[in-house]
Amino acid sequence: MSSDLPLPAYADIEAAAQRIEAATIRTPLLENPRVNDRLGGRLLIKAEPLQRTGSFKFRGAYNFISQLSPDQRRAGIVAWSSGNHAQGVAEAARLLGTPATIVMPIDAPAIKVANTRASGAHVVTYDRIKDDREAIARGLAEREGRTAIPPYDHPWIIAGQGTIGPEIVDQAQSAGASLDAVIAPCSGGGLSSGIATAVKAISPGTQCFAAEPAGFDDLARSLATGTIQRNERLVGSFCDALLAPCPGNYTFALARKNLDGSLVATDDEVAGAMELAFREFKLVVEPGGAVGLACVLNGALPIQGRTVCVVCSGGNVDGEVFRAALATAARRTA
């Protein structure tokens, strides 16, 4: 179904913004003068952990399901996800009265599985290494007449996630800031390509970057080679939300057009970013949600004398993992 649709443009993101406005939270843009002093630039944090379901994924999910026909909504939807898309889809489905089945990896964070169930979704688990989650989900969709909601490679999903772009530009303007660069975490690329598509349309002088975990830099390598590259491993990053095997067709096409590059941070740098978000912004950020911030703190994206907006994309992290990240960061600075 998605193959017929053209690449999403800024007008699609504007339409998505109207569609989701009443159901979503206009998350705040946080700033801390002390941090700015230390960095020698202006750091703005778009706080998507405060979004409904604790991550940006609710935006795309709600934009998608609200475009289904009454018949499609009655028949239900199915999605596959390591956790945040699962929660976003489950909650959007609940609000829009659609039965949801979600295919999740057996090692997904407990908090993400519990929350998906709490929104009333039926959860089916799979093994990240042995099973093909998309095949399981598409099989279910076919057998039960459900609509499959892909996690990133669909124009409706990308347009939904892209709604963060105009919010950032508008909020930065209200704060008297002119944006030199925006950076957002990247797994399959729905968030980063959606935001870049919006930002380049409204503020063409602003650079747009994706951020990936070291060793899972499929987008960086895809942009470098001009063809879609896969990650060698499918497990093993601290950033559980950023383990998509490769960019999608839609997201890669948009990334080539609108992204200025994809930057990389290590797991330890991500833990340091989570600690900074905790200490200076009082915000809980999950590992995958902090990789953009890590790319500013490790110098991959220079901030000195500039204004940089970092999207912190989610905050669904188990207490044990969060405690370990704070402990890691404390050891590094001790």
Place this chain on the structure above:
Amino acid sequence: MSSDLPLPAYADIEAAAQRIEAATIRTPLLENPRVNDRLGGRLLIKAEPLQRTGSFKFRGAYNFISQLSPDQRRAGIVAWSSGNHAQGVAEAARLLGTPATIVMPIDAPAIKVANTRASGAHVVTYDRIKDDREAIARGLAEREGRTAIPPYDHPWIIAGQGTIGPEIVDQAQSAGASLDAVIAPCSGGGLSSGIATAVKAISPGTQCFAAEPAGFDDLARSLATGTIQRNERLVGSFCDALLAPCPGNYTFALARKNLDGSLVATDDEVAGAMELAFREFKLVVEPGGAVGLACVLNGALPIQGRTVCVVCSGGNVDGEVFRAALATAARRTA
């Protein structure tokens, strides 16, 4: 100087709101449908950890210093505080170009001392048990011609903290909620009495409560007896920000007039509230900032079938303490 001023009224809070508007953050009112379902009521969280300096104290400090004469501002200010008032005063002084000296307990959280210094203030330490911090500060003020800024018992401070009240009522209205009750943490009572004064003026049907740590319930006992009661101990609560020895004269007079009571929670219940704020609201709340939430979760303030706004008043907590709180909460629910 403060003894000449009348009790602050709603008009003073309105004036304070105008005075501080450009310098403060209108912190968001957070809500989570899943939490509401579980509680059987509507829980709104006023997220003051996202305030400048990480707590509500900036409001009162900025309202106070901005009313000083040019001569007084040049001569500088002095304040005594376990940490959040210190940071609020230091940052407000920096913004308004006033030299600041802050008297802090030697066992104040490291993060609070470091942040106070980072705002350019001179820090003088004291011993909570042996020394009289107010005497040290007032001595300094006299010797150096500085203005002393009390942590809570002054109409300008109370009016500044009270600005949270109209924000809550306005934001609740925007969210389609009619407030049955508001609860705010209480140490000396500036926050809770200020908010209650505003809320009772705008929304007389809304109940207003203070929240105190068990064993440090000086306000609850003062309200019960009709005279100011002191805490037996000055140290030993997990809630480092809530250790004032007794209500102030202004704050107690306002509390008697406008508060419907003061509720109590144990340290373990506070740790549980910090964990809920972490898990469901992605918000870092310090122990003293979470005692109002703890009073909802422990049933002291009933929420079933009602709408309750909880002020989470600050988020300045050391990583080690936060990790310990999450671990305590995990043990309790295991």
